[in-house]
Amino acid sequence: MTGTTTGTTTGNHHDDSAFPPVGPLAAAAPGELLLTGVRPYGEGEDVKVLIRDGVIAAIGADVEAGEGARVLDFDSLILLPGLVDIHVHLREPGREDTETLATGSAAAARGGFTAVFTMANTAPVTDDPAIAESVWLKAQAIGLCDVHPVGSITKGLKGQGLTEFGMMADSQAKVRMFSDDGKCVDDPQIMRRAIEYARGEDVLLAQHCEDPRLTKGAVAHEGPTAARLGLGGWPRVAEESIVARDAIMARDYGGRMHICHASTEGTVELVKWAKERDIPLTAEVTPHHLILTDARLETFDGVNRVNPPLREDRDAAALREALIEGVIDCVATDHAPHGSEEKCCEFEHAKPGMLGLETSLPIIAKEFVLDGPCDWRWLAKVMSERPAEIVRLPGHGRPIAVGEPANLTVVDPGRPWTVRGADLASKAENTPYEDMEMAVSVAATVLRGRVTALDGKADA
């Protein structure tokens, strides 16, 4: 049931048919599911959406389901394509005490996601086909979300020898994206080789932009707040110098390059510069870099430590504008579970990272749609369509239309809830939004016709 990609590629040898086949473990749900009282993209009147064998079979006011169909009745809720997150850490293998493929998949389903890409900084590192395949197959057996493993660019994330992109791309996991995320591929010669290799295999490289020589001992954004609090500063130039270098490499060597978690005003300017020159560069931004700043560090609460760090108002404002305008392509959570002993400690010793999967849609919907200038179609673009296009993922981020795979999210913009880390599906509790009220809920998530979350519960 692989669909056609909306990407602009032509002539690559890893075409759609080379994506992970929807095999026995990833079967579409047989039978019929009828969603009533939904408005696609929040537009027009309520309609019914009939899903048959995992595919949208009919959309309209008078659609009828056959006998035995499951019916989910909604009251004028918003229907979006299933969300896609190209940057999460599900911690399996290696740190199952903080998250597993099962708990991470549940968090994804509850957050409205139908596909996520889990980073390679596991233990062992996802640097060979066998590890990638085990992640893909295990998550398919869980069945709550399509979990695509990201392969590492260098063996063991050591920044030196390249992994076998081709073998991982051709494995059962059909790895599409490579990243040393958590670490920067800072050696320019290694990065150059990676870009040339990735171009040949037509896979995407995602760079964690951080020149490590500029961030030794850094735990907070380098600025007045860190200076006052006596925290080691992580300067904007550590990110921007790598963004600039990699944009120029993408220009000169032609590989597709993606910027992970853009965090500064200058990164926005550089991405814009690259796009104006048709350099194949894309970029993501996290919800926390859009709405939080280093003002939160005053409490020294380790939950606010993240990499790249929370920055200043002007950075967040530039990132919001760039996301609205399309300079920044998409939202990605960088969902990073950590155990309480890794977060409830001295700020300098807290591990960087925050949970994101269950709070991302509510934050983006509130900030940009309910209280902002954007509509639900825009949200579908930045949280589903563009991320799927960037990775050339078939079947997800598709239009809500007859014949398309039924990967869908039903959003309730009028049902508030309060974030409690202990109540999240994630095994870890390190949310920076503890006790915050979210205005928007995910009412249901549907993966190939199967209801994977309903009313805040996964695996309905």
Ligand SMILES: [Zn+2]
């Ligand atoms: Zn990163």
